[in-house]
Amino acid sequence: MSLSRIIDGFSAWLDLVAATIVAALARLHKVRSVQLIEGDGGAFSLRSMGAGAAPAHPPFRLDATAAELLGAVAAELHGRDVELVLQPTHFLFRPLELPKRAAEFLDGIVRTQIDRLTPWSANEAVFGWTPPAGMDDDRITLTVAATARARIEPHMQALKALGAKSIVVSTRAAGGGAEALPIKVLEHAASGMLGVARVRQLVLALLVGVSVVATLATVASQIFGGDLDAQLEELNRGIATQRLVLARADQGGETSALRALERRKHASAATVLVLETLSKVLPDHTFVTEMHIEGDKLQVVGISPEAPTLIRLLEQSSHFTQATFFAPTTRIPQEPGDRFHIEARIRIPVEVNP
Known part of the structure; x- marks a missing residue:
């Protein structure tokens, strides 16, 4: 749309608004x-x-x-x-x-x-x-x-x-x-x-005034808005610091998160200890490729030429119980054994003898 058509359309709209206002005023005061x-x-x-x-x-x-x-x-x-x-x-x-x-x-x-x-x-x-x-x-x-x-x-x-x-x-x-x-x-x-011409001028002046005020408001918001945001951020940091100080005072220097981590430490077996114990239980020709520990549940994935015997070895150990396969054992070409998926419960705590 060309600029001239936009200007003509705006002019026609102003004329229509002015004529409507004049007609309304004329009806009020006949x-x-x-x-x-x-x-x-x-x-x-x-x-x-x-x-x-x-x-x-x-x-x-x-x-x-x-x-x-x-x-x-x-x-x-x-x-x-x-x-x-x-x-x-x-x-x-x-x-x-x-x-x-x-x-x-x-x-x-x-x-x-x-x-x-x-x-x-x-x-x-x-x-x-x-x-x-x-x-x-x-x-x-x-x-x-x-x-x-x-x-x-x-x-x-x-x-x-x-x-x-x-x-x-x-x-x-x-x-x-x-x-x-x-x-x-x-x-x-x-x-x-x-008259229509006078009302047209007043409507145009009103639109120009509103546009100027909106522009000034936008500029003022851009100039002063940054300072206000910085002050608000600083205030939020101060509030967060004070809340942290009060929380530490109420908990005697320990937060609830620290206590939860401490409980989990004592309730769960250490991964390195479980791995060390597992290496003593499994035969030398058995290789572990994946190990997952969630609470007292252990999942082991690996390769062994004697996969069916691993369940018995884990059950005989004093550190594991309820050993079972949670996925089928499969033969893998060009591998020295079968791929196994074993799940067992860990007896806590796990202790490794030197």
Whole structure:
């Protein structure tokens, strides 16, 4: 994914969040809206939303001074949400065809196309577009309406002077008639009001602030975390040392582990003594290849030409008892005897006579 697509997607997400917040605030604090519909000759008709088709006042011109509008019309506009519907003759309409997937990023795309579609830059123009219509080849088409910002600025200034709470400028597509959907080209919130653009800036500032705080927290953790870990390790070593001192004091200088080793020493036969005794019992032509001692149990693996007689020799010894084969005796080619596996019990202690 290219950087430009990421930026466009992020911009579209910001617009969506800002619009949602503004809509939620508008539902919490509803204000009666009025429409100013431009007619022939530049005169405007004032119409309250939901009041029917008949204008509430005679047509008037917005380019007159605010003083000339004082009275019933000024009272209707003060503190109201005003929709200024301008004639299509003020606007330049251009069709635009795009891939269907571009519908999520229309604001950024149209903004970058204004220089090509109109004689004005994006900063010099106000613009909007019709809802995109689908085409058969996985593409969409829409109509962009744009005009110079300076052309509608006098109307905006007059409405601001009359105390309009918010101003939305819109028009209708040329030839669309009264049934055509309005195209919103500009939205302005009076001072102290949160418009989409203002909320967008606040959301962006909030995200930047959170990112900065998270970065600072990470850096601080890396700088001071090492010192804290070292102090914690030193504290743990001190605690372990104190516990060891207390344990030795309670046990009179002997730990339970040392006592267990001492008991095992006296309870088990020493391996070297068992091996020495075994060498005296077994014949000279018998070889021991493996020996395992577990408690008083001895396991011996080796090679002998007289393997069956070894059981009797061990039983006759005063140091071993319960001798038996724990695996079959097998003949090994090129070996001087059979491989045996004998298991016996050791009589403790084992003593070797010099």
